[in-house]
Amino acid sequence: GQNIDQPTEMTATEGAIVQINCTYQTSGFNGLFWYQQHAGEAPTFLSYNVLDGLEEKGRFSSFLSRSKGYSYLLLKELQMKDSASYLCAVRKTNAGKSTFGDGTTLTVKP
Amino acid sequence: IAGITQAPTSQILAAGRRMTLRCTQDMRHNAMYWYRQDLGLGLRLIHYSNTAGTTGKGEVPDGYSVSRANTDDFPLTLASAVPSQTSVYFCASSEASGMGTDTQYFGPGTRLTVL
Numbered sequence: 001g002q003n004i005d006q007p008t009e010m011t012a013t014e015g016a017i018v019q020i021n022c023t024y025q026t027s028g029f030n031g032l033f034w035y036q037q038h039a040g041e042a043p044t045f046l047s048y049n050v051l052d053g054l055e056e057k058g059r060f061s062s063f064l065s066r067s068k069g070y071s072y073l074l075l076k077e078l079q080m081k082d083s084a085s086y087l088c089a090v091r092k093t094n095a096g097k098s099t100f101g102d103g104t105t106l107t108v109k110p
Numbered sequence: 111i112a113g114i115t116q117a118p119t120s121q122i123l124a125a126g127r128r129m130t131l132r133c134t135q136d137m138r139h140n141a142m143y144w145y146r147q148d149l150g151l152g153l154r155l156i157h158y159s160n161t162a163g164t165t166g167k168g169e170v171p172d173g174y175s176v177s178r179a180n181t182d183d184f185p186l187t188l189a190s191a192v193p194s195q196t197s198v199y200f201c202a203s204s205e206a207s208g209m210g211t212d213t214q215y216f217g218p219g220t221r222l223t224v225l
Contacts, residue, residue, distance in 0.1 A: 004152075031211075044216070087152055097168065
């Protein structure tokens with residue numbers, strides 16, 4: 001099976017940096033995804049890591065350590081619109097279904 | 111290009127009734143998925159299909175059935191709805207070519223209430 005753990009809630013200030021952690025235990029691994037989900041909307045893709053290290057995409061970066069079963073999503077220069085739920089998902093094979101964590105609800109305050 | 115569409119947007123259903131949630135994608139993706147999301151929780155996989163003509167069970171398949179007669183459509187049926195099936199249902203698809211990221215693209219969701 002797969003266990004995925006994320007903090008339930010986080011709060012940060014506009015303009016600041018926030019790091020959302022995700023730990024996982026899985027019998028197989030072929031990639032870790034981060035999705036963003038605004039309230040009442042569908043999840044949308046943010047990032048994908050399959051090798052160890054940091055992937056940077058604008059204000060968002062994602063890090064993976066496969067040996068530690070650990071990933072984080074780093075959001076820089078926070079904006080109010082970044083208030084959303086952030087879902088970590090792990091995939092066991094090279095295509096197809098993933099298992100999702102319960103998500104971290106981020107609130108950005110002025 | 112519409113991507114993924116779901117119907118209905120929302121539905122209130124009496125317990126014991128049969129209900130089919132519709133999902134259609136126009137991206138010619140091989141794989142499709144049905145998830146449910148309960149308040150404050152993540153997505154739980156109900157059923158999936160890696161390619162037309164095949165389906166598989168996810169984490170929470172009981173009380174649900176699916177079919178994949180063609181590439182574009184992946185309906186989810188509740189044979190006899192129960193209140194615990196009250197949830198938001200998301201359909202998703204991915205290329206599933208075995209190459210690349212294989213990102214999942216999600217439909218807008220169906221909000222189902224079973225009374």
